[in-house]
Amino acid sequence: MSLFIVEAVVIGFKEALKLALVWLVFSAFLLEQNRQKLIIPFYWGVFLTFLLSLVSFFIHPDLFVKDVFARLIGYTFFVFFIGSVAALYQSSGVRLFRFRLNDTILRPVVLLLTVFYFLPDIVGSSLFIRELSLMKESYAPVYVSALTGFVVTLAAVVAVAGRFRRTLGKFFGIAQFLLFLSVVKLLGGGIKGFAELSLIPSVERGVIKFVHDVVHQTFVFLMVPDHPLLRVTVWNFIGILFSSSFALWIVLLVVLTPPVMFLYRSFTARIPEPEGVLTGAEKRKIKASIKRDRLRKAVPVAFFVCIILVSWFSGRGEQVSRFYNPKPKPVVEDKGVVIIPLTDPAMDLMDGKLHKFSLLRGEDTVVIIVIKKPDGKLAVCLDACEICPPEGYGQIEDNVVCIYCRTPIPIETLGQKGGCNPIPLKATMTDRDIRIDVSEIDRLWQDVRAGKTKEIVK
Numbered sequence: 417m418s419l420f421i422v423e424a425v426v427i428g429f430k431e432a433l434k435l436a437l438v439w440l441v442f443s444a445f446l447l448e449q450n451r452q453k454l455i456i457p458f459y460w461g462v463f464l465t466f467l468l469s470l471v472s473f474f475i476h477p478d479l480f481v482k483d484v485f486a487r488l489i490g491y492t493f494f495v496f497f498i499g500s501v502a503a504l505y506q507s508s509g510v511r512l513f514r515f516r517l518n519d520t521i522l523r524p525v526v527l528l529l530t531v532f533y534f535l536p537d538i539v540g541s542s543l544f545i546r547e548l549s550l551m552k553e554s555y556a557p558v559y560v561s562a563l564t565g566f567v568v569t570l571a572a573v574v575a576v577a578g579r580f581r582r583t584l585g586k587f588f589g590i591a592q593f594l595l596f597l598s599v600v601k602l603l604g605g606g607i608k609g610f611a612e613l614s615l616i617p618s619v620e621r622g623v624i625k626f627v628h629d630v631v632h633q634t635f636v637f638l639m640v641p642d643h644p645l646l647r648v649t650v651w652n653f654i655g656i657l658f659s660s661s662f663a664l665w666i667v668l669l670v671v672l673t674p675p676v677m678f679l680y681r682s683f684t685a686r687i688p689e690p691e692g693v694l695t696g697a698e699k700r701k702i703k704a705s706i707k708r709d710r711l712r713k714a715v716p717v718a719f720f721v722c723i724i725l726v727s728w729f730s731g732r733g734e735q736v737s738r739f740y741n742p743k744p745k746p747v748v749e750d751k752g753v754v755i756i757p758l759t760d761p762a763m764d765l766m767d768g769k770l771h772k773f774s775l776l777r778g779e780d781t782v783v784i785i786v787i788k789k790p791d792g793k794l795a796v797c798l799d800a801c802e803i804c805p806p807e808g809y810g811q812i813e814d815n816v817v818c819i820y821c822r823t824p825i826p827i828e829t830l831g832q833k834g835g836c837n838p839i840p841l842k843a844t845m846t847d848r849d850i851r852i853d854v855s856e857i858d859r860l861w862q863d864v865r866a867g868k869t870k871e872i873v874k
Contacts, residue, residue, distance in 0.1 A: 420548045421561045423609045427541050428565030430613065434604050435462065435534065436573035438597065440581065445593050448585030457523045461530025465538055468531070472542035477550075482543055482607070483828075488536035489605045493615055496533070497598040497671070503591035504678040507713070533597065540607030547791075548609075592716045595675060599720045602671075603727055608790065616727065619667055671724060675717045682714045739817070741810035744774035744783050744799075749854050756786065756850040765794060765850075770811040772799060775857065782861050783808060785838060786850065787816065787827060795830035796850060797838035798857075800864050809838060839864070 439458070446452050475481055549558040588596070605615040690702040745763075747754050756773055758765050765771055766788050773784045783799035785808075800806035804820035811817065815824035816838065823836040831840045839860055844851040 424558045424561040425565035428562035429569045430604055431541050432566040432569035434600055436570050440577050441596055444581040444585035445588045447581055454526055457527040458530050461527040465531050465534045469538040472539045477543040477547040485536050485540035493601040500594035500598050501674040503594050504674050507591040544607050587712050587716050589713055675721050679714055682710045739810050739812055742772050744772035747773045747775055752854050754852045790828050796841045796843040800839055801836050806864055
C-alpha cells in the first residue's frame with residue numbers, strides 16, 4: 417500500500433477520533449446535567465464546520481496557508497485551556513464567576529464554539545490531504561482513503577462507546593470537559609501527517625521563539641556590545657534559554673500547574689458543614705456524597721495529567737538531538753554562476769540533512785547552505801544570520817540552529833525573512849543542479865560585512 421494512502425487513512429482516523437470523543441464526552445456531560453437539548457446546536461456546529469471546510473478545495477496548500485491554520489489550531493488550544501483553568505479554579509472553591517447561563521443563551525454559544533474548535537483542524541487536514549493527492553498525482557485514492565478512515569472510526573467509536581455515556585457523565589463537570597477539549601487539541605491538533613500528529617512540537621517551538629525574541633529585544637534595547645567575553649560567557653548561558661529542553665519544562669509547568677493545583681485542592685479542601693436541621697448520620701451521608709463527587713471529578717484530571725506526561729516524554733525520546741554541522745565543500749564560479757549538483761557519489765541534497773558549500777570571494781570565504789524542506793523544496797541561503805554575527809548554522813532534529821545565539825529555526829520556514837533566519841538566496845533549480853548568480857552572493861555578502869543585514873531582504 418502506498419505511503420500516501422496510509423497517511424490519508426491516518427489523517428481521517430485522527431479527525432474522526434477527535435470528533436467522536438468530543439461528542440461522547442459532551443453528550444455524557446449534558447445527560448448528567450439534564451440538558452440533552454444542547455446537543456442539537458453541537459450537531460449544527462459540526463455540519464456548519466464541514467460546510468465551511470469546503471473552502472479548502474479552492475485554496476492552494478502552500479507553506480503560508482498551512483502555517484496560518486497551524487497557528488489557528490494553537491490559538492484554539494490556548495482559548496480552551498485558559499477556559500479550563502478558569503473553570504478549574506471556579507470548581508475548586510475560588511469564585512470567579514457568579515452567573516448562570518440558560519439554554520437560550522447557550523445554544524448559539526455551543527454552535528459557535530463547535531465551529532471554532534473543529535474548523536481549523538478540518539481545513540488544515542483537508543489541505544494536507546489535498547497536498548498528498550497532488551504529490552500522488554491522483555485525487556480519488558487519497559480522498560477515498562481519508563474518508564474511509566474517518567467514517568469507519570466515527571461509526572466504531574459512536575457504536576461502542578455510546579452506551580457508556582450515563583456512567584461517563586458522572587466524572588465530568590464543565591472544568592473537566594474544557595480541560596478534556598484542550599488536551600484533545602494538544603495531542604491531536606497536528607496537521608502535518610506523520611511528521612507532526614500533535615501540537616506538542618509546535619508549542620515547544622513557539623515557546624523557544626518567544627523566549628528568543630524577548631532576550632534578543634532586551635539586548636538590542638540595552639545596546640549590549642558584541643564583546644568576546646560577552647560571547648563566551650553570557651551568550652553561552654543564554655543559549656540554555658533557547659534550548660528545546662528549557663521549552664519542554666516551561667510548557668509542562670504552564671500546562672500542568674492548574675490541574676495539579678485542582679487535584680491538591682480536591683483532596684485537601686475542607687468539606688463544608690451541611691446546612692439545616694439534620695441528624696449526625698444525615699450530615700455524614702451528605703459529606704460522603706460530596707467527597708465521592710470530588711473524587712470522581714478528580715479522576716479525569718489526574719488521567720489527563722498522566723496522558724500529557726507520557727505523550728510529552730515519549731515524543732521526546734524518539735527525537736535525535738545530536739548537533740550536526742557539516743564541513744563546507746568547496747565550489748567555484750563558472751561564468752558568473754555557482755553550480756551545485758543535486759547528487760554526486762558523496763552526497764544527496766534531497767536527504768533532509770544540512771549541506772554546506774564554500775566559495776572564495778577575494779579574502780573572504782562565503783558559505784552557502786542547502787537543505788530540503790518538509791514540502792520537498794530546497795532552501796538555499798547564506799550561512800549567515802540577519803541579526804547575529806555570521807557564524808553560521810548547524811542542524812538539530814527538524815531545526816537549523818544559529819551557532820551564535822543558539823536559536824532553533826524550523827526548516828520549513830527557511831527562505832523567509834526576519835528574525836534569526838538564514839539570509840535567503842535566489843537560486844534556479846533544475847532536475848540536475850542548483851544555479852546561483854555570483855552577483856547575488858556578492859551583494860548579500862557585502863551587506864553582511866557592512867552590518868546592513870536588517871535591510872538586505874526586501
